[in-house]
Amino acid sequence: MRRCVKCKGEPVIDLKSTNAAFCEEHFIEYFLRQVGRAVEKYKMMAGGQQVLVAVSGGKDSMALWDALLSLGYEADGLHIDLGIGEYSRKSRLVCEKFAAVRGARLYVLSLVDTYGTNMEEIVRRTRRVSCSVCGTVKRYLMNMVVQQKGYRVVATGHNLDDETAALLSNLFSWQEGYLARQYPCLPSTHPRLPARIKPLVRLGEQETEMYCRVKGIEFWAGDCPLARGATSLVYKDLVNSLEDKMPGTKRRFLFGFWERGRRNFTGEPVELKDCSLCGQPTTADTCLFCRLMQKAGINPLSQPQVSQV
Numbered sequence: 001m002r003r004c005v006k007c008k009g010e011p012v013i014d015l016k017s018t019n020a021a022f023c024e025e026h027f028i029e030y031f032l033r034q035v036g037r038a039v040e041k042y043k044m045m046a047g048g049q050q051v052l053v054a055v056s057g058g059k060d061s062m063a064l065w066d067a068l069l070s071l072g073y074e075a076d077g078l079h080i081d082l083g084i085g086e087y088s089r090k091s092r093l094v095c096e097k098f099a100a101v102r103g104a105r106l107y108v109l110s111l112v113d114t115y116g117t118n119m120e121e122i123v124r125r126t127r128r129v130s131c132s133v134c135g136t137v138k139r140y141l142m143n144m145v146v147q148q149k150g151y152r153v154v155a156t157g158h159n160l161d162d163e164t165a166a167l168l169s170n171l172f173s174w175q176e177g178y179l180a181r182q183y184p185c186l187p188s189t190h191p192r193l194p195a196r197i198k199p200l201v202r203l204g205e206q207e208t209e210m211y212c213r214v215k216g217i218e219f220w221a222g223d224c225p226l227a228r229g230a231t232s233l234v235y236k237d238l239v240n241s242l243e244d245k246m247p248g249t250k251r252r253f254l255f256g257f258w259e260r261g262r263r264n265f266t267g268e269p270v271e272l273k274d275c276s277l278c279g280q281p282t283t284a285d286t287c288l289f290c291r292l293m294q295k296a297g298i299n300p301l302s303q304p305q306v307s308q309v
């Protein structure tokens with residue numbers, strides 16, 4: 001392995017995509033610089049310094065939470081406990097421990113306490129693709145917490161690998177609406193909806209994992225038992241094999257899309273109205289969350305049970 005490009009010290013990582021190796025100290029510096037650059041370039045914190053970070057307990061969201069705190073942002077965490085056995089228990093514990101060690105604020109919203117059932121059961125009853133049901137439920141609940149607690153910005157741990165795989169997948173099926181909305185910073189589209197930001201878009205999974213290891217941040221690496229057959233994994237494999245053969249492909253593809261390609265996809269203008277059941281902003285008469293919950297025989301109007309750690 002090459003020596004650190006900054007100090008010629010012992011390297012912990014050798015990044016072919018940027019043609020640079022770093023020692024521990026300079027890798028942390030590099031990682032934080034990449035996060036800071038994304039925040040600045042895409043004007044992610046226009047709403048102030050306060051942000052709610054969606055934390056699953058995995059390496060990406062834990063690295064993101066730590067990086068935002070290290071950069072001086074008022075970054076509070078939100079963990080949604082999906083109630084899926086060991087996977088959820090371990091994920092929640094990791095988030096709680098991090099909050100205790102860093103003295104950070106963490107909200108935990110429990111699905112079982114709120115609806116009396118877990119994500120596995122909701123997916124089974126709706127007979128839909130698990131990640132799509134789970135994504136809808138998590139997004140909805142996050143918005144509820146945002147409104148309850150008064151946040152204007154939500155940050156998620158989507159990284160370079162996630163975004164590249166999503167872009168390829170959206171291009172393969174010409175999802176014009178998704179292509180128009182695929183961007184690291186989406187401003188709020190409604191007074192009750194937050195801006196959504198993805199500060200890790202300049203960093204890959206290898207980097208977020210190394211950041212956690214070097215900084216001693218605990219994370220839960222277990223696979224979600226509901227994720228079986230997720231097509232995003234197929235696209236990730238594809239993109240990784242291209243990157244192996246041609247380092248830098250992911251960055252060129254994704255950043256090039258944002259600089260030159262995305263402007264060709266404008267998407268349909270969306271008009272938001274209040275959901276006939278819950279009153280939350282939606283494009284349909286009844287929002288997708290309420291329809292899913294009704295299909296699962298669950299009252300969508302149950303008050304979310306949020307505890308603060």
Ligand code: SF4
Pocket residue numbers: 130131132134135224225226227
């Ligand atoms: S992998 Fe899919 S089902 Fe599991 S937590 Fe993530 S979105 Fe939810």
Ligand SMILES: [Zn+2]
Pocket residue numbers: 004005006007008009022023024025026
């Ligand atoms: Zn160094």
Ligand SMILES: [Zn+2]
Pocket residue numbers: 275276277278279280286287288289290291300
């Ligand atoms: Zn609704």
